[in-house]
Amino acid sequence: MTTFNGRSSTLSFSPSPGLSDGTNLIPTSQIISLIPSPTADGYTLLHTHAPESLPGLQKTLLVAPPAALISRYNLSTLPPHLDPAVVDISVVISAGSGTGKALAYWSDVVQPLLAEYGLHEGSYIVHTTTSADTIHEIATEISADGKPPQSVILLSGDTLLFELLNSLKPPSLPQRRPTVSLLPLGTGNALSASLSKSSPPLSTLLLGTPRTLPGFKATFSPGAHFVLPNSTGTKPLPPDNALHGSVVLSWGFHASLVADSDTAAYRENGSSRFQLAARANLLPEPHGYKGVVSTILPGRDIWGALPAPTQHFYTLATMVSNLEETFCISPASEPLASTLHLVHFPVLPPTEVMRVMAMAYDGGKHVTDPQVRYECVRGLRVEIEEEEERWRRVCVDGAIVVVPAGGRVEVEVVPGVVDVVYREG
Numbered sequence: 001m002t003t004f005n006g007r008s009s010t011l012s013f014s015p016s017p018g019l020s021d022g023t024n025l026i027p028t029s030q031i032i033s034l035i036p037s038p039t040a041d042g043y044t045l046l047h048t049h050a051p052e053s054l055p056g057l058q059k060t061l062l063v064a065p066p067a068a069l070i071s072r073y074n075l076s077t078l079p080p081h082l083d084p085a086v087v088d089i090s091v092v093i094s095a096g097s098g099t100g101k102a103l104a105y106w107s108d109v110v111q112p113l114l115a116e117y118g119l120h121e122g123s124y125i126v127h128t129t130t131s132a133d134t135i136h137e138i139a140t141e142i143s144a145d146g147k148p149p150q151s152v153i154l155l156s157g158d159t160l161l162f163e164l165l166n167s168l169k170p171p172s173l174p175q176r177r178p179t180v181s182l183l184p185l186g187t188g189n190a191l192s193a194s195l196s197k198s199s200p201p202l203s204t205l206l207l208g209t210p211r212t213l214p215g216f217k218a219t220f221s222p223g224a225h226f227v228l229p230n231s232t233g234t235k236p237l238p239p240d241n242a243l244h245g246s247v248v249l250s251w252g253f254h255a256s257l258v259a260d261s262d263t264a265a266y267r268e269n270g271s272s273r274f275q276l277a278a279r280a281n282l283l284p285e286p287h288g289y290k291g292v293v294s295t296i297l298p299g300r301d302i303w304g305a306l307p308a309p310t311q312h313f314y315t316l317a318t319m320v321s322n323l324e325e326t327f328c329i330s331p332a333s334e335p336l337a338s339t340l341h342l343v344h345f346p347v348l349p350p351t352e353v354m355r356v357m358a359m360a361y362d363g364g365k366h367v368t369d370p371q372v373r374y375e376c377v378r379g380l381r382v383e384i385e386e387e388e389e390r391w392r393r394v395c396v397d398g399a400i401v402v403v404p405a406g407g408r409v410e411v412e413v414v415p416g417v418v419d420v421v422y423r424e425g
């Protein structure tokens with residue numbers, strides 16, 4: 001007897017005789033899909049286990065599962081974005097993403113999952129990143145003229161997607177946008193955390209459909225440049241000094257802690273690296289970031305500078321609700337909506353900063369705090385008046401750009417350049 005309530009967080013089942021033993025509970029976050037098996041009324045449930053228990057793809061046979069389970073998860077043939085007769089499929093494994101688990105996740109979970117549906121190597125090309133330039137080479141290849149529609153499965157963090165967005169040649173027609181499936185293996189996984197609240201990423205990969213991924217364009221003053229992780233060097237921006245993002249642009253505390261935490265030592269701590277770097281950034285006292293922050297509000301055409309203060313601490317514009325699974329920076333941001341939200345607060349005592357941050361980890365309650373400015377904006381401009389380079393760092397989707405002294409960055413929402421596979425709740 002199997003019971004399933006789509007709204008509950010677990011599938012509970014007592015397997016039919018001879019199929020398995022004991023009573024099991026499978027959280028819906030671990031369910032991927034159902035494949036009808038050749039026997040009457042029989043289905044194979046594909047699912048995962050919590051990483052700390054059994055690794056890899058799991059299969060459980062079910063007899064006569066409830067209709068609600070079948071209608072939500074049944075999949076007998078692959079969707080067009082995974083059909084090699086319709087699209088060229090590339091798998092990109094960001095070898096060093098997060099805590100370095102992407103390769104094992106591919107071979108233990110994703111590869112066997114695709115094989116269950118008859119998709120084997122040869123039907124797709126696997127690229128494992130070997131340098132910071134790998135994604136640029138892949139992007140150049142898949143956006144070359146005359147190619148069939150392209151489908152890319154990314155096992156990575158947000159930064160690799162950002163690099164893909166900025167390396168693709170603009171498509172001649174909107175319908176030629178590549179389709180991207182996100183399997184989050186990075187540190188924050190903001191985009192995936194914001195899009196997969198109702199459907200876990202593996203289930204979305206199989207059962208979702210492509211939708212336009214909204215984006216923003218950030219235009220920097222000439223002379224702005226990337227700084228590479230671990231302070232290993234710099235890299236120029238594209239000739240037009242513009243970058244495409246889909247997640248976040250920030251200046252101040254958030255950008256500093258993302259930049260400071262991008263070292264091998266911090267990365268060993270997984271997503272805690274942000275909190276550890278946050279604490280370090282509050283000592284000996286929070287820095288008041290000097291500059292002018294201006295916005296254009298929806299329906300308006302003129303820029304307006306934020307009223308006092310002139311020393312800012314947290315200045316962040318985002319298109320997503322969550323920067324991590326539990327860090328809800330913009331509760332009003334809907335999945336795939338073309339909206340930009342500003343989160344801003346002035347320099348505060350360290351205990352106040354920690355209190356505001358804790359509210360963000362508590363479902364996004366910080367936006368109700370009187371010290372926090374939270375609003376939907378059409379555009380954001382930051383003119384930075386800092387001498388020292390470390391206070392001029394801007395975070396764009398995890399990448400760090402240094403703005404020249406006296407320089408600025410301006411952000412606006414633009415049409416998306418890729419589709420992303422998404423599944424409604």
Ligand SMILES: Nc1ncnc2c1ncn2[C@@H]1O[C@H](COP(=O)(O)OP(=O)(O)OP(=O)(O)O)[C@@H](O)[C@H]1O
Nearest residue numbers: 094097098129130132156157158159160186187188
């Ligand atoms: N073998 C490699 N050598 C050097 N750099 C690499 C290599 N593989 C990937 N990279 C680079 O490392 C970064 C990895 O980004 P990715 O988004 O996948 O993970 P992450 O940075 O851990 O995630 P997050 O963006 O959530 O922090 C990218 O800039 C990518 O180009």
